[in-house]
Amino acid sequence: MTSSVSTSEYDVVIVGGGHNGLTAAAYLARAGLSVAVLERLDHTGGAAVSARAFPGRPTRLSRYSYLVSLLPDQVVRDLGLDLRLAPRVTASYTPVMRDGVPGGLLVERPEGAATAASFRSVTGSDAEYEAWRAFYAAVGDLAGVVAPTLTAPLPREGELRARVDARIWRDLVERPLGEAVERRFADDTVRGVVATDALIGTFASLRAGSLVQNRCFLYHLIGNGTGEWQVPVGGMGAVTEALATAATAAGAVLVTDAEVTAIRPEDGGAEVRVAGRTLRTRFVLANVAPWVLAGLLGETPDPAARPVGAQLKVNLLLDRLPRLRSGADPRTAFAGTLHLGEGYDELETAYAQAAAGQVPIRMPGEVYCHSLTDPTILGDVPEGTHTLTYFGLHLPATLFDDPATRAERKAEAVARAIASLDEHLIDPIASVVARDADGRPCIEAKIPQDIEADLNMPGGHIFHGDLAWPWADDRADLTAPADRWGVATDHPAVLLCGSGARRGGAVSGLGGHNAARAVLESR
Template sequence: MAAAVWTGRGRRSAAVVNTVIRSRSGSSGTALKSQYDALVIGGGHNGLVAAAYLQKGGLKTAVLERRYVLGGAAVSEEIIPGFRFSRCSYLLSLLRPHIYKDLELKKHGLRVYLRDPHAFTPMLEEGVRGAPPRSLTLGSDLAMNQREISKFSHKDAKAFPAYVAHLEKLAEAIHPLLDAPPVNIPGVTTGSLRRRLAAAKTLMPIVKCGLKLGKNIPDFYEIITAPIMKILNQWFESEPLKATLATDAVIGAMTSPNNPGSGYVLLHHVMGELENEKGAWGYVEGGMGGVSQAIARAARSYGVDIFTEKDVKQVLVDSDRVAKGVVLNDGTEIHSRVVLSNATPHVTYKHLVPQAALSPEFIRATDQIDYTSPVTKLNVAVDKLPNFLASPTPDNKAGPHHQCSIHLNCESVEFLEAAYKEAMNGRPSVRPMLEMTIPSVLDPTLAPPGCHVVSLFTQFTPYHIEGREWTEQDREAFADTVFDWVEQYAPGFKNSVVGRDILVPPDLERIFGLTGGNIFHGSMSLDQLYLARPLPCLSDYRSPVKGLYLCGSGSHPGGGVMGSPGWNAALAVMADLKRR
């Protein structure tokens, strides 16, 4: 059971319940047909993007979602009556601008609240001569950032603008790689000259990336391979600044800032844009389900049939290893020319595809994909805002810092390292890294007047606790640990809690289909990116079963509410059908 609802001022009710108020986000009212051109398994944002482009391309398409609500991990749910949560994914930045524009998502109801400032890191320390403890606030105003950083280091304040410009240049160079499949290595290296010339077109994004980088190619190579601390130590000396920046290098990843490859995770999290502002993150009105609903409305406007509570049991594969449709759990068969899976590679190839249709070698390779996750998500309903010692707001009115990503236990990289090591030893962190967001500060639709919804994205927690499964007592104990730490930064927080929803890695797997609880559909490590995502033999959205494609975050370019996997997969499908 994933949710514990509290009543009163922090007193837990006698029963632990999982109350979900269902929203009208399901089927379109259209009857399910027995034949389609394309079927998409899973109504997450990538599946909906793929469906929209396939339908625009002339293919009659249907989306089949297992749950009662659309969105996959980008979903809004009213867990506690009156409080609407972005239950899993909670911020928007990476959605590709051309998808935003092509699908006219604003027209279809997508509204985003930009945050400025972006990050707030309060300290746990004694104030000087009665002053509040120090804090670090970062936003779009570089002069303000420098003033904030100078509380800890004048040298770092001076270096910060150059660091931001450097990172933006590296992140901008990645963009050509996001909107295209990886290089077609077999096509470029084998076959006829005509085939090689056709495949050579897939080299263009790499060429564009290289041209954008220019003399910065060595810096790019370093950041995608190095521990992020190697990079940050070259620029800065103050621990609060380095730890705050390092959180983007480990968020969602079971890794340490001192591990190779953590630099790419940071780059992945800063390469987005929102409302033409590079690197900006924002809240979606109504929660992250607002993104999925806008894409679904766009898809329906083109003619896509979308169904919820349609649990796909298996992909139908004929004797020639060609996908012919799907069979639902109730036995209903639906036939199609192609099938796209928005599920993880593990779910797709270990549960949906008949094992006889795959070679033993491929199954073994699939078993090696890393889905390790460090994440426990807590969704909390409160009757007043947290009042931080480092930036007091005793009147329950929101300060600028309340709209930020609030980083707790992030004063030092040592804290992050220690938390990581505990999880790697099979234990939940006793001083977890906490990223708190309070979207209701900007979006009043999420909570009753005067109340708020709080998201706590916490690390590090293992999938198993010292080899055993999580119990309800374990969930409650970890949530209590998190609340105790929040209480130190914002006394009175625990007494403001109305209810809480606790999602440890096995819960994220069970509810959202995220294998291992991994929010990216597979670790974003160097051995599982680009040509190797999800496998070196499987990086072009196609599969060993002809007519079956991956369109989720387990394919290139990976996780986040981006839409690129769905877009790229749809292009691969349409290219293949033209050749048939």
């Protein structure tokens, strides 16, 4: 990386050095274009970074984003990325208390006899597991149709609908997801496990008519046609490092400490103002939220359209994994997604409380132990040390808007998150959490306002705004390359290349890939 640009003219200037910007840079530089990536921070990567969060501790945590599913194998092959994604042996574990007896719902990866037995134990019969298998088989068929289109020009809705079973299309695309969950499943725990994929980073009722929860659900289950979420070996920073290496090897210039202050479209290109200089370029790729882009373009964005994030991220370092009341092996229970307070009724109650301005009394959230899958992130630590990541749902930024009460509400949310885990543990988190060099508990928490301050994501929204369907309306005009690839803005020389692109969101590289393809078709 460099601290300055070497010329005032480039074929493409990319604003923002997150993983999508690096993806676009690698593709375009490999095609022979001159490319400059401008990043306001002192490092690239955006939310896909690894960091030593605790003084005196060598462990590198995936500080913001933490799993990979939507990154296409095609992108990894195209760019020759030196990257390994490791599968998790457990898909999920949900501790439950039934009639005062602790237990848990285990879903293996791949599912086997233990999964079937767990469903039978928790629900009392084989009916729920049969419904589960039928539902996810249908979802898999849909994913198999949609996933290959993500790195191609936008398909039209009718083309995809004609290739998919009408019942699953209705359930996931046309009607609120909650209807399908309530109709297909009877057990509250099973319903909740299914429903949570619709709420990661999305604040909505499962019955919402906007269907924003349906779109979130779809993105969480279509990655590479399988929907499997994997752990990047070396942490999320390994994704960024592989992309940055590919971009620089191809000739792209990566400039850090370079905050863009204005973008001015003009005939045949645009001007980009950065660090007291003006760069001229044929194309600007905006790897920033559309809300931020509007400001750079000199526009006044509608305050009502400002994104609102809705999550709590807590990173922890433990001296050892705690034991569960259910008796489940912690190395199995924590190896995948451990669901807390995510029964179906609990999810809806928490949403209603948050919508009314309260921190939910029983906070829904999920826990991950990445070091069970990838111990390389730990560094030189005592045996038994592990990371733990908590991701809380239904905590919109509006709950923390008042600076006078923000710290108190954040502390309340963190306390409730830990309490939701302690409820199912023999060893409370306080008894196993590690201490940093100053003797403080190794606990780092991020509310939406922290995400915005750290990463310039408006409202702390991890998707830069509500996700869109990954296809075009049947009547949409797809004449221009930027429209065909879902990266258009109101200015022909300015394209979206981040999570705000039509098929953006999550660590996927899709925004960058698709913006690069649109540029190459426009030359």
